[in-house]
Amino acid sequence: MQLKTVLKGVGILALGLALTACGSSSAGSTPEAIKEKGKLVVATSPDYAPFEFQTLIDGKNQVVGADISLAQDIADELGVELEVSTMSFDNVLTSVAGGKADLALAGLSKTPEREEVVTFSDSYYENGRVLLVRAEDKESLKDLESFKGKKVAAQKGTLEEQLAKEQVASAELVSLQAMGEAINELVAGKVDAVAIDEAVALGYVSQNNKLAISEAALKTQETVGTAVAMQKDNKELQEVVNKVIAKVKKDGSYDKYLEEASKYTVVEE
Structure with a gap:
């Protein structure tokens, strides 16, 4: 059995994004x-579908998902193009802290430890x-x-990894x-469970009746939420991002x- 993602409507989430390696540099991240x-x-x-994942559109690899749509909203607010820099999850915050990216959107949980660096x-x-x-x-x-x-x-590097280790x-x-x-390891029987965000889990369960969500949920602090990361003390950019977030939460855009x-997350046998 092999995992893959499929986009069933070319125009819905394809944003014409430029994909770059994680070596992109940024002269500054103020607005x-x-x-x-x-x-x-x-x-x-x-x-990490449905937040961010890859698929082929017109023969080209594209990054799509709810976080990417939110990123496009932020770029539109600033009146600039959106460039998505792809990398492993454990390098995302390092890229922002080091100035190689302006923002990080990767289903990131806001934790006290991470707030020390971004x-x-x-x-x-x-x-x-x-x-x-x-x-x-x-x-x-x-x-x-x-x-x-x-x-x-x-x-690796996720809140779920930490929660599983502790709980x-x-x-x-x-x-x-x-x-x-x-x-894939779960489907193949090589592991017995995957610690995962509920929305992501629901996406897999809806597409594969061989998977299910255990009643044994992991406990998180009420204050933990998913947020956009930027360089430490970048208050001006934070203000712009918060304005966009307030809008998409109020009008229900992010839920959509x-x-x-x-x-678009499909598990194929």
């Missing part, structure tokens, strides 16, 4: 500097963290104690580079972005 260079460079890890926007999305299991194991893996001796996968300590934690790899993107 004025971004306008001067004419582009907003956004770092992301495109393996500045976050207001939260634009709040959701739970769950354990995705094979449907055949749902009844036997109903609480955290039942995962004793099991293998639980998580993406499912009796299980063996398997840290993997990409979420797609973790899902998620709903549209959720349709």
Whole structure:
């Protein structure tokens, strides 16, 4: 069984983005500097549907998803082009902190540890963290104690990895580079569960009846939310981003972005 993503409507989320390697450089990340260079460079890890993922459109690789649509809204607010810089998740914050990208949108959870090195926007999305299991194991893996001796996968550098390590300590934690790899390991029976964002899990479950969400949810602080990261103390850019976030939350745009993107994650046998 192989995991892939499929876009069923070319015009819905394709934003004509320029994809770059993570070596892109930025002279400055204030709104004025971004306008001067004419582009907003956004770092992301495109393996986390429905937030950000890759697909082929007209034979070209494109990064799409709810976070990418939000990034386009921010670029539009600034009146510049959007440039998406793709990299592994554990390099996303480093890219922003080092000035190689202006923003990071990668399903990032706002945590005190991360706030020590970057500045976050207001939260634009709040959701739970769950354990995705094979449907055949749902009844036997109903609480955290039942995962004793099991293998639980998580993406490296994520909040889910930290939560699994702390709350499912009796299980063996398997840290993997990409979420797609973790899902494939679960489907293949090489791990027993994947610690994952609830919205992402729902997308996989809706497309594959062999997967299910365990009743054993992971607990998070109420203050933890998904937010946009930028260089430390970049208050001017934070103000612009927060303005856009307030708008998409009020008019329901981000929820629509998620709903549209959720349709495009397909697990093929």
